[in-house]
Amino acid sequence: MSLTAPTRIMTAEPGSGxxxxxxxxxxxxxxxxxxxxxxLTIAPGEFIALLGPSGCGKTTALRALSxxxxxxxxTIVIDGVNVESVPTNxxxxxxxxxxxxxxxxxxxxxxxxxxLRMRKVAKADRRTRAGEALEMVGLxxxxxxxxxxxxxxxxxxxxxxxxxxxxxxxxxxxxxxxxLDAKVRVQLREEIRRITTDLGITTVFVTHDQEEALAVxxxxxxxxxxxxxxxxxxxxxxxxxxxxxxxxxxxxTSRIPAELVDGAVLVHGVPLPLLGEAxxxxxxxxxxxxxxxxxxxxxxxxxxxATVVSSSFLGSLRRTIFQLPDESLISxxxxxxxxxxxxxxxWLRLKASAVAASPRS
Amino acid sequence: MTVANAPVLVSDAxxxxxxxxxxxxxxxxxxxxxxxxxxxxxxxxxxVVLFLAIPTTIAVVSGFFTDDGAFTFDNVLGxxxxxxxxxxxxxxxxxxxxxxxxxxxxxxxxYALLGTRADGPLRSFIDSASSVxxxxxxxxxxxxxxxAIGSQGLITVLLKDVFGLDIFANGVWLYQVQxxxxxxxxxxxxxxxITFMPALSGLKLQWAEAxxxxxxxxxxxxxxxxxxxLAPSFFGxxxxxxxxxxxxxxxxxxLISQGAQIxxxxxxxALVSETVLGRENxxxxxxxxxxIVMVVVMWGYSVLQNRTSRWQK
Amino acid sequence: MSRAGTRRVDNSVAVRMGSEPSRAxxxxxxxxxxxxxxIPIVAMVVFSFKDGLGGGYTLAHWSGLFDEDAAxxxxxxxxxxxxxxxxxxxxxxxxxxxLLPTMILVHLQxxxxxxxxxxxxxxxxxxxxxxxxxxxxxxxxxxxxxVGGSVWxxxxxxxxxxxxxxxxxxxxxxxxxxxxxxxxxxxxxxxNWGKILWFVLLPNLKRGVLAASFISVAVVLGxxxxxxxxxxxxxxxxxxxxxxxDPYVAVIFALLALALAFLLLLSIGRIGRTRxxxxx
Numbered sequence: 001m002s003l004t005a006p007t008r009i010m011t012a013e014p015g016s017g018x019x020x021x022x023x024x025x026x027x028x029x030x031x032x033x034x035x036x037x038x039x040l041t042i043a044p045g046e047f048i049a050l051l052g053p054s055g056c057g058k059t060t061a062l063r064a065l066s067x068x069x070x071x072x073x074x075t076i077v078i079d080g081v082n083v084e085s086v087p088t089n090x091x092x093x094x095x096x097x098x099x100x101x102x103x104x105x106x107x108x109x110x111x112x113x114x115x116l117r118m119r120k121v122a123k124a125d126r127r128t129r130a131g132e133a134l135e136m137v138g139l140x141x142x143x144x145x146x147x148x149x150x151x152x153x154x155x156x157x158x159x160x161x162x163x164x165x166x167x168x169x170x171x172x173x174x175x176x177x178x179x180l181d182a183k184v185r186v187q188l189r190e191e192i193r194r195i196t197t198d199l200g201i202t203t204v205f206v207t208h209d210q211e212e213a214l215a216v217x218x219x220x221x222x223x224x225x226x227x228x229x230x231x232x233x234x235x236x237x238x239x240x241x242x243x244x245x246x247x248x249x250x251x252x253t254s255r256i257p258a259e260l261v262d263g264a265v266l267v268h269g270v271p272l273p274l275l276g277e278a279x280x281x282x283x284x285x286x287x288x289x290x291x292x293x294x295x296x297x298x299x300x301x302x303x304x305x306a307t308v309v310s311s312s313f314l315g316s317l318r319r320t321i322f323q324l325p326d327e328s329l330i331s332x333x334x335x336x337x338x339x340x341x342x343x344x345x346x347w348l349r350l351k352a353s354a355v356a357a358s359p360r361s
Numbered sequence: 362m363t364v365a366n367a368p369v370l371v372s373d374a375x376x377x378x379x380x381x382x383x384x385x386x387x388x389x390x391x392x393x394x395x396x397x398x399x400x401x402x403x404x405x406x407x408x409v410v411l412f413l414a415i416p417t418t419i420a421v422v423s424g425f426f427t428d429d430g431a432f433t434f435d436n437v438l439g440x441x442x443x444x445x446x447x448x449x450x451x452x453x454x455x456x457x458x459x460x461x462x463x464x465x466x467x468x469x470x471x472y473a474l475l476g477t478r479a480d481g482p483l484r485s486f487i488d489s490a491s492s493v494x495x496x497x498x499x500x501x502x503x504x505x506x507x508x509a510i511g512s513q514g515l516i517t518v519l520l521k522d523v524f525g526l527d528i529f530a531n532g533v534w535l536y537q538v539q540x541x542x543x544x545x546x547x548x549x550x551x552x553x554x555i556t557f558m559p560a561l562s563g564l565k566l567q568w569a570e571a572x573x574x575x576x577x578x579x580x581x582x583x584x585x586x587x588x589x590x591l592a593p594s595f596f597g598x599x600x601x602x603x604x605x606x607x608x609x610x611x612x613x614x615x616l617i618s619q620g621a622q623i624x625x626x627x628x629x630x631a632l633v634s635e636t637v638l639g640r641e642n643x644x645x646x647x648x649x650x651x652x653i654v655m656v657v658v659m660w661g662y663s664v665l666q667n668r669t670s671r672w673q674k
Numbered sequence: 675m676s677r678a679g680t681r682r683v684d685n686s687v688a689v690r691m692g693s694e695p696s697r698a699x700x701x702x703x704x705x706x707x708x709x710x711x712x713i714p715i716v717a718m719v720v721f722s723f724k725d726g727l728g729g730g731y732t733l734a735h736w737s738g739l740f741d742e743d744a745a746x747x748x749x750x751x752x753x754x755x756x757x758x759x760x761x762x763x764x765x766x767x768x769x770x771x772x773l774l775p776t777m778i779l780v781h782l783q784x785x786x787x788x789x790x791x792x793x794x795x796x797x798x799x800x801x802x803x804x805x806x807x808x809x810x811x812x813x814x815x816x817x818x819x820x821v822g823g824s825v826w827x828x829x830x831x832x833x834x835x836x837x838x839x840x841x842x843x844x845x846x847x848x849x850x851x852x853x854x855x856x857x858x859x860x861x862x863x864x865x866n867w868g869k870i871l872w873f874v875l876l877p878n879l880k881r882g883v884l885a886a887s888f889i890s891v892a893v894v895l896g897x898x899x900x901x902x903x904x905x906x907x908x909x910x911x912x913x914x915x916x917x918x919x920d921p922y923v924a925v926i927f928a929l930l931a932l933a934l935a936f937l938l939l940l941s942i943g944r945i946g947r948t949r950x951x952x953x954x
């Protein structure tokens with residue numbers, strides 16, 4: 001993966017990003033409630049990710065914003081204007097779909113200038129602007145190709161150029177990277193972020209990949225079963241998850257049986273602060289992040305005995321799974337130089353970070 | 362017999378299945394293994410040679426020979442006699458008209474089915490009904506139309522009694538070439554539905570959605586996106602319908618008991634009587650003419666199918 | 675996991691986008707076309723109950739089939755039916771014994787020949803029955819000398835005419851079930867080719883084989899051209915002949931044949947659907 005300097009061709013016009021407010025949005029399919037009351041306010045130029053497992057309603061929310069779904073209740077306001085009854089083609093939004101959205105019988109250039117054509121822009125002007133948009137996504141030389149001649153990553157870039165060339169107020173992306181290879185995914189998400197920042201466009205990005213969401217978004221909304229569980233910056237979600245669903249979904253966690261005593265979580269004798277609302281004392285599961293556990297020596301204070309189960313080399317770090325005396329498994333992230341041997345005995349030390357906990361039966 | 366359920370002539374899958382299976386076992390058995398494998402192909406090869414290759418060759422080549430076996434161009438030249446040309450003309454006309462009407466009506470039905478569930482009751486019923494009606498040709502179809510719009514047919518009588526309309530006021534056209542039109546259309550429309558539905562369902566929803574998000578309307582969707590994408594498939598199916606009508610014999614034979622108004626009937630006349638136009642082996646020349654037309658039409662069909670499969674990925 | 679491929683859109687949104695017709699338009703088109711297409715069939719049914727030119731209605735034509743005399747009066751028709759059924763059986767046998775093994779063999783061992791095989795199986799569309807029959811007459815004069823003139827020999831020609839349909843039915847099954855991988859798995863588990871064919875391949879090809887068989891039967895029952903021009907008797911030629919003396923019986927049998935074909939093709943659709951719950 002090579003790093004190339006970005007080509008700054010298109011720049012933000014003042015006031016180009018729109019304010020988007022969803023209030024109490026409800027959508028049902030027959031007896032199934034896809035959205036049970038979504039409240040979301042997006043500032044101009046902000047990049048928001050909707051994150052959650054499949055079926056949580058994130059795509060429905062996005063499509064409601066675009067007008068491709070009719071909502072059953074609530075309001076959607078873009079720049080102060082109610083758009084619930086405005087048809088999709090009048091909402092001035094740009095949308096990138098997961099796959100197959102390029103028109104197969106048109107060249108790449110014709111695809112990109114389609115939106116301009118719909119707005120009755122003159123031919124010469126269209127060509128120039130479409131060309132610029134293609135340059136912006138790095139495909140300036142591919143204008144005469146057809147969709148089926150391009151790779152998946154290239155197709156999505158064309159889709160992005162096509163959506164952006166008309167300077168919409170809002171850009172919607174429906175899992176645009178899910179169908180692509182891992183390397184391409186990482187590269188493309190950086191580009192998407194860079195371009196939308198340059199243009200100042202309000203962006204809503206749907207994904208089920210929490211790493212992706214945390215990497216690119218200004219704020220992330222974690223969704224489950226039609227409602228937003230928590231919305232905040234990636235750091236907030238990671239460090240202070242509001243409940244165990246968010247704690248489990250965002251980042252890696254190990255679930256370790258522990259005891260809640262006097263408001264502190266006692267994990268194998270080590271007391272840790274409790275994250276989130278107060279709970280009654282009793283047996284709990286503690287959600288511990290791999291980077292909050294360190295390798296220790298036998299004599300250290302608070303050292304917990306463990307056996308090495310397996311170890312994975314991840315390039316810049318190692319992640320090892322240990323079995324604790326109560327047979328639960330804990331994942332530990334540590335330096336590459338340390339080589340735990342499978343089956344060997346080891347000692348672990350818990351760092352004093354706050355942990356989320358849920359009652360254990 | 363009709364050309365129902367005609368397979369797609371190009372299979373992309375063939376490109377990918379080029380894996381070689383090297384025979385296992387000691388090297389000495391390899392030549393024998395290879396030979397045995399090829400032996401497995403012989404039954405089919407023999408069968409096809411005997412009952413397809415040879416009859417086709419005879420049919421197409423016999424026009425170049427007299428009964429005594431002498432080579433002659435007489436029969437082939439006879440194809441250009443005015444009445445034979447008129448027969449080809451009638452065949453083209455009937456095939457073209459029924460192909461166009463069948464294609465348009467069939468495409469409309471496919472359009473009406475857009476948005477319905479692919480495995481739902483409506484589509485399955487229309488699928489099955491189309492498969493049956495596309496095959497329901499020949500003698501049985503002739504009966505059906507005689508019962509419906511023959512001289513004493515249900516509709517004929519109904520129109521006469523209730524509306525005072527006599528559809529046969531200028532002669533009973535059902536038993537002439539014009540009569541073939543409604544009858545052929547009856548199996549052309551289902552064939553179109555079978556052949557064209559996959560193309561229409563291949564229209565990706567994302568294209569309509571992308572069109573909407575880019576500011577397009579229903580009109581722009583159909584004129585700029587759907588029609589252009591569907592065009593190769595539509596015209597390919599149209600050609601298939603043309604070929605289907607052109608090669609159809611049974612229905613015409615059942616309705617038109619005597620005469621040689623279209624090419625298949627002319628072949629009948631040539632086979633049943635010894636000579637046509639005073640030439641022997643006219644049937645062979647006519648068969649050659651038919652095959653040439655069919656080859657051209659089916660070649661056009663396969664070219665258009667190629668185009669379609671390239672886009673419907 | 676996005677369900678992009680199977681997403682359903684609200685009809686109102688879809689109509690505005692143009693990807694679907696409105697419900698009204700849909701039912702008008704289907705209604706009109708459906709009505710027009712019912713007419714010939716309804717006409718046949720009504721006709722079969724008509725009492726001559728008088729205008730009354732009678733069950734006599736239907737009940738007459740069960741008369742004692744029926745077998746004698748309609749002897750040719752029943753011969754035709756019997757012949758067609760026999761021809762159907764023999765044609766299916768040809769498909770199963772000659773075409774099917776060849777297709778499996780080519781699919782597994784001769785992948786390069788697949789295009790050729792497909793091309794061969796499509797030729798019968800370009801060379802229709804009316805053309806083929808011109809060349810079949812000399813071939814059949816030889817066949818008659820070698821194996822006799824009984825009617826089953828007609829099936830040899832029918833096997834060719836059903837090739838396009840049978841080929842497609844079996845090939846789509848071969849493509850859907852990864853036959854190559856299955857047979858490789860069988861071989862690594864030390865089964866010989868006979869066992870692989872019997873235990874692994876054929877059970878997975880049931881769907882395509884049944885579909886090919888049913889559609890071959892439908893085609894054979896409807897075949898007229900070759901039988902008529904080679905002067906043999908089958909269902910269709912007998913129907914045509916009977917219609918000249920007793921049109922009512924002819925129409926009744928045409929209706930029965932239509933019903934049978936509908937049942938056969940419905941079963942093909944059923945078979946295709948029971949596999950994974952979605953149509954093949």
